[in-house]
Amino acid sequence: MNWDLSSYFKEFDGAEMNTFLHRLHSDIERWTAKAAALPPLNRRNAAMWEKFFLKYEEITARFLHISSYIGCLSACDARNEKYARAESDIAILGAGVAKLEIELFRAIRKASKTVFESFTARKGFKGARHFLNKMLIEARHSMAPELERLAEDLGVDGIEAWGRLYDSISGKLEFDMEFPDGKKERLPISMRRSLLDNPDRRIRRAAFEGGNAAWQSVETVAASALNAISGTRLTLNKNRGIKHFLEVALFQSSITRKTLDAMMQAIYENLELPRRILRLKAKMMGTRGVAWYDLGAPIPLAEQEELSWKKGRALVKDSFSRAYPALGDFIQKTFERKWIEWETREGKRPGAFCTSSLLTNESRVYMTFSGTMGDARTLAHEVGHAFHSHVMKGLRPFAHNYPMTLAETASTFAEMIFTDGMLKDPATSAEMKKFILDQELGHASIYLMDIPVRFEFEKALYEERAEGEISISRLKEMMTETQRRIFGDTLEPGGEDPMFWASKLHFYITEVTFYNFPYTFGFLLSRGLYHLFKTEGAAFLPRYEKFLELSGSDTCENVARASIGRDIETPQFWREAISSLEEPLKQLEDII
Numbered sequence: 001m002n003w004d005l006s007s008y009f010k011e012f013d014g015a016e017m018n019t020f021l022h023r024l025h026s027d028i029e030r031w032t033a034k035a036a037a038l039p040p041l042n043r044r045n046a047a048m049w050e051k052f053f054l055k056y057e058e059i060t061a062r063f064l065h066i067s068s069y070i071g072c073l074s075a076c077d078a079r080n081e082k083y084a085r086a087e088s089d090i091a092i093l094g095a096g097v098a099k100l101e102i103e104l105f106r107a108i109r110k111a112s113k114t115v116f117e118s119f120t121a122r123k124g125f126k127g128a129r130h131f132l133n134k135m136l137i138e139a140r141h142s143m144a145p146e147l148e149r150l151a152e153d154l155g156v157d158g159i160e161a162w163g164r165l166y167d168s169i170s171g172k173l174e175f176d177m178e179f180p181d182g183k184k185e186r187l188p189i190s191m192r193r194s195l196l197d198n199p200d201r202r203i204r205r206a207a208f209e210g211g212n213a214a215w216q217s218v219e220t221v222a223a224s225a226l227n228a229i230s231g232t233r234l235t236l237n238k239n240r241g242i243k244h245f246l247e248v249a250l251f252q253s254s255i256t257r258k259t260l261d262a263m264m265q266a267i268y269e270n271l272e273l274p275r276r277i278l279r280l281k282a283k284m285m286g287t288r289g290v291a292w293y294d295l296g297a298p299i300p301l302a303e304q305e306e307l308s309w310k311k312g313r314a315l316v317k318d319s320f321s322r323a324y325p326a327l328g329d330f331i332q333k334t335f336e337r338k339w340i341e342w343e344t345r346e347g348k349r350p351g352a353f354c355t356s357s358l359l360t361n362e363s364r365v366y367m368t369f370s371g372t373m374g375d376a377r378t379l380a381h382e383v384g385h386a387f388h389s390h391v392m393k394g395l396r397p398f399a400h401n402y403p404m405t406l407a408e409t410a411s412t413f414a415e416m417i418f419t420d421g422m423l424k425d426p427a428t429s430a431e432m433k434k435f436i437l438d439q440e441l442g443h444a445s446i447y448l449m450d451i452p453v454r455f456e457f458e459k460a461l462y463e464e465r466a467e468g469e470i471s472i473s474r475l476k477e478m479m480t481e482t483q484r485r486i487f488g489d490t491l492e493p494g495g496e497d498p499m500f501w502a503s504k505l506h507f508y509i510t511e512v513t514f515y516n517f518p519y520t521f522g523f524l525l526s527r528g529l530y531h532l533f534k535t536e537g538a539a540f541l542p543r544y545e546k547f548l549e550l551s552g553s554d555t556c557e558n559v560a561r562a563s564i565g566r567d568i569e570t571p572q573f574w575r576e577a578i579s580s581l582e583e584p585l586k587q588l589e590d591i592i
Contacts, residue, residue: 001076004338007360008069013082017066021093024062028096031055035103041111046119049107053132054124056100061358061397063097066090068355068364072341075366078171079347084164091160095152102148105139128398130553137251141240151236159232162225163510169221170505171349175214178206189214190350194370196293199300201285208293212499222502223472229510230465245462249514253521254403255556258569263521264455266574267448271486273581274448277441278490280585284438284592289492292483292500295446296374299438306371309342316380319421320414324541327417330390331383334365339386340379342369351505352378354385354411358400361393373439377415384414391548402551404512406559408522409529410548415443416530437588444581447523449486454516457482457501475501521556524577528564531580 009017035052038045070090074083108116119125120132142148173189180202187195195207215222237245250257278290284299307315313335321328334340339362352367363386369375388410392400422428422436460478464470470478476498483496501507506515529547533540547563560568567573 001341002338002343003072003341003364005069005072005364007362008065008072008357012073012086017069020062020066021089024059024066025093025096027055027059028093028100031059032096032100032103035100035107038103038107040109041107041115041119043115043118046115046122049104049119050122050124052107053104056104057128057397059097059100063093065357065359067094068357071355072364072366074167075171075349075353076341076345077347078168078349084168087164088156088161091156091164094160095156098152099149102142102145102152104135105142105148106145108136109139109142111136127396127553130555131398131401134251134254134401141242143239147239155232159229159510162228163508166222166225166505166508167349169218171347173214173218175207175210177210179203180206188346188348190348190368191344191370193350194368194372194375197296197298197372197374199298201294201297204293204297205291208291208497211503212497215499215502219472219499219502222508223470223475225508226461226475226501227465227469229508230462231469233513234462234466246459246514249517252403252512253405253514253518253556255405255521256569259557260517262569262571263517263524263574264452266571266578267452267520269571270575270578271449271488273578273585274445275488275490277445277581277585278449278487280589280592281438281442281445282490282492287492289490289495290487291492291495292497294495295450296442298373298442299435307373307376308371309369312369312371312376313379315376315422316383316418318425319380319418320383322421322424323417326541327383327387327414330387334363334383334386337362339363340365340367342367342379344368344370352382354382354389356386356389358397361390363389373435377418377439377443380418381411381415384411387414388548388551391545392552395549395552399552403556404515404518405521405525405556406551408518409525410522410551412519412522412526413529413544416526420530420534434588434591437584437591441581441585441588444523447520448578451516451520453479453482453486454504454506455514455520456486458507458514458516461501524574525556525560525568527577527580528566528573532564 009020011017031052038048038052041049067090070083070086074080074087077083108119111119116136120129125132143151170189174186175189175192177185177187177195179185180200189211192207192211196204198204198207233248234245237248242248246257246260250260281294281297282289285294285297317328317331317335320331341364348368350368352365354363354365356363365379365382365386367375367378367382369379385407388407389400419436419440423433428436457479460482461470464474464478479501480496480498483500484491509515529544533544543563547559550559550562554562557568560566
């Protein structure tokens, strides 16, 4: 591994780690039993319940610490059976934490408004009001405690087991790759993403076809997992009194349905703009339209230099340092302290992520750097997440519970700094600037078309799953129909990806439902923030950091009002964000 995980534990399965686990397990059981003996919250026992909520805060931070550590190990080596077993053990431990939470739900579920407000005003809860208010909402949409405890126990070997199975399969999956020169290799599926970003269309098509053949070999398992995960959620929603499956996604994203509808309305009203981007891409490729494997295709450069890790990370650091010195200093620290796992190796899971510990106040970034500019952009994105956690490090754990919608704003903001830095760098050639401009617009088309495809597919999935299990053929049909509807005539005949429901791991994440639309939310909101940055310069950065600090302490609507003074429940805000792409698109159209 490239990263140093010793600040978590000196060694896996060593005395330090096992003592930590034993104490955590013991504390969870002891405090859950004590909480179960207390009557629900009232004026007389408020001080006692305060102790339990504060202990839950501490236990959660410890649990997330060990979860982050095991997640890092298993992502790097999906074939390691010891890591896989540890993941299973962590799932059981997580169920224990959830049972403690169930007792807290029981405490506040029927509390009067006066009693609850008085409780949250206690001195020990300073800075935690938003988190406690969300707990109250969740408590009032929970089943009876004994049923919630049963659901947690069943979840370990049910919905979460399906998610772990998918992770295991995707980490071990390999595909046959035939290069244009006839060379054949069997590659880990984690390498497919970078090959789909290759400027040579023949390589992209071969990676697409070889990868889909691999996914078809496990499609029965993938379909079973998707049916099980979605079916379990629907059953739990019904028993928790949740009328629509999107209510959970909105709650987790800390936004209103009005905000989501406003954003999607603006996107669908302005689909012609991202379609123009793809038509321009097709023109450059000399094709009638784009295929799914062309979405990440860069402009072919006369001399395509493969980036070394050293060169790629230097590009990101230099861009950060010129525009935002504090961010440049931060990424240098991640390099020096070995917080990034970047190497291409067999057994690594596909994708990229950032994970943090509230005990060490450190983050770790996971990715596979294969030598492309897209990989450098991924590095910028994930370090943006890490910087978000860094800015919040002085806050209590309850105030760190920010939604994915705002998390993706921070990471996309970092991407935009990287892109802008590269475009303004005198050392960047005209050809490379054209390449970067195309890459920026290509990402915009993904945020405005690919991710809405995922959102619409997932909505259709849950609607049909409510009537029974969905067959493999129907999953393929639903996916291609949705792709064709959103992309329109920009998608060349036969250019759909019928296996995208299986290969996109976001559909299989069990902790968060509808994991996709927050990316588009973050992309568009970050454009609003970045516009202010470009207008105001360095004077805006304290406001930006205030935005990051507030992200776990209020709703997205309120955070946006406080940071940029805008109402995100209206389509106008999102229309303006989308229209800001007209300028870079016009620049690229003029160059081409």
